Amino acid sequence: MYWGDTGARVIEEANLDGTNRRTIVTEVGYLYRIDIYGNYLYWTVWAAGGIYRVDRTTGVSSTESSDSRLNSPEDLYILKDLKKNSSNQCSTNGVCYDPISTHSCECDTEFFRKVGKGRGCTEGCPHHVVIVKNVNYTFGYTPAEMFANSIELCGMGDNLLLGSLAERMCKRNLNGGGGIWGEIKLNLCVNYTIAELAEIRVTKENVEAVAEQLSANTIENNWDTNVTIDVIASILEKLTDVGAGKERVTDETVKVVSNMQNAADELFFKKNQSIADTSRIKRSLEAQLASLSDHKGVEKNLAVHTKQYLPDVLNKGIGYFINVTNSGTDIQDEYIHTINEVDTFITENIDSSIFLPPGFLKLNQDQTGSNKIQVSVIVYRTSKLFKSKRLMSNNNTSIGSRVISGTVENVTADGLNEPIRAGYKPVVVS
Structure with a gap:
């Protein structure tokens, strides 16, 4: 100053x-x-x-100054008319301005402004903010052919690093110069084991990151040999308690339950493994779906769909079925069908099906006082999460079919005039 x-x-x-x-x-x-x-x-x-x-x-x-026209000058303002420097010390792709004895470079938007020695403009990517999974990631100006990490670093959750770090490449634009941002890759800040995740206190701030870490740890061939079903069930329960209503948490939970169906049979028959633990996992998934009014998710071994229906849609009941020609095929969205009339509901020649009769609409009105009815449907590619003492005693993990379940939220099925129909065709799952 x-x-x-x-x-x-x-x-x-x-x-x-x-x-x-x-x-x-x-x-x-x-x-x-x-x-x-x-x-x-x-x-x-x-x-x-x-x-x-x-x-x-x-x-x-x-x-x-020797200007004789000045008479008792009081104020003074200098208008800086920065003129373009003919020698252009910025080289190409920029304009050089020369205020008397120095110069600065104003670069085209697709170019990166050099700093320090050798100032000028070079090919690069501009400052950019992008949203991935409802998270903002900011990338600063980056020279071409260089990787850039997002400015937002990994956050802290219960004294442990959680979350994702975004990375992308600034590619050279071969058509018109400058740089073009490549696709974003999300890398986990730290890879925690399932056992370590079980020790983390799940909060509103880290619940999505914990869910993402659990999903990554249950990918095929990435299982911890010491993990047990009850540990996974406990983590999912904590995620549900804190993260119910968050779509990202539900999406990661769907991945976990899908991944578990790829796990080796030994996971389900470890010593002191409780049959109830698989039920805890299913209940956590169902509770998360109940907290969302309209959500769909499809993975290789699991598909979920929850939706609120108006009365006129349910006057003749509602049914769901999955029909796959090849029993070893992964679940895909187009294999799952909805049907709205009991008269056209067919249980033969399909893999798995469930039908909820129109009486559920009246039960919903009587028990909740609402005309809207929320139905959640889950399709499991295998039956590994459905255990029984008979199956456990025979060291068998499959009842030989896909499994489809339907839930009418907040309604007790008591006094229905028509039965709930379910059909299962035995299949061999590779």
């Missing part, structure tokens, strides 16, 4: 915090106004009727 002291007749400067104070000019007279342009400091002296200039870096070569 710069200021004049008319009493001491000096012009001084200092850092903004007041340090490094020094005198630039002495014997300046009764000055009125100071302004800066380039390396020079200008001021007016009312009594002398002149405008003065000094090199503010050296404090020498003070000069006075």
Whole structure:
């Protein structure tokens, strides 16, 4: 900062915090106004009727204007008309501006502004903010052919690093110069084991990150040999308690339950493994679906769909079935069908089906007082999560069919005039 002291007749400067104070000019007279342009400091002296200039870096070569038209000048403004430098020290892809004794570069938007020695413009990607899974990731200006990490680093959750770090490549634009951002890749900040995740206190801030970590840890061939079903069930229950209603948590839970159906049979028959633990996993998934009014998710071994229906849609009941020609085929969205009339509902020659009669609509109105009815449907590719003492005693993990379940939220099926229909065709799942 710069200021004049008319009493001491000096012009001084200092850092903004007041340090490094020094005198630039002495014997300046009764000055009125100071302004800066380039390396020079200008001021007016009312009594002398002149405008003065000094090199503010050296404090020498003070000069006075000789314009006879000046009469007691008070104010002073310098309009900085930055003219383009003909030599263009920015090289290509930018415009060089030269304020008296220095230059700066204004680069085209698709180019990256160099800093420090060798200033200029080079090919690169501009500042960009992108949203992935409802999370903002910010990428700064990046030269071409370089990787960039998002500015947002991994967050802290219960003293442990959680979340995702976004990374992308700035590619060279071969057609028109400049740079083009590549696809974003999300990398887990730290890969925690399932056992370590079980020790984390799940909060609103880290629930999505914990769900993502659990999903990554249950991918095929990524199982911890010491993991047990009850540990996974406990983590899912904590995720449900904190994250119910969050679509991202539900999506990751769907992946976990799908991944578990790829696990080796030994996982389900470990010592002291409780049959109830698989039921806890299914209940967590069902509770998360109940917290969402309209949600669909499809993975290789699992498909879920929850939706609220109006009365006119349910006057003749509602049914769901899955029909796959090849029993070893992964579940896909087009294999799952909805049917709205009991008369056209067919149970033969399909893999799995369930039909909820129209009486559920009246039960819903009587028990909840609402005309809207929420139905959740889950399709399991295998029956590994459906255990019984008979199956456990025979070391058998499959009842030989896909499994489809339907839930009418907040309604107890008591006093129905028509039965709930379900059909299962035995299949061999590879």
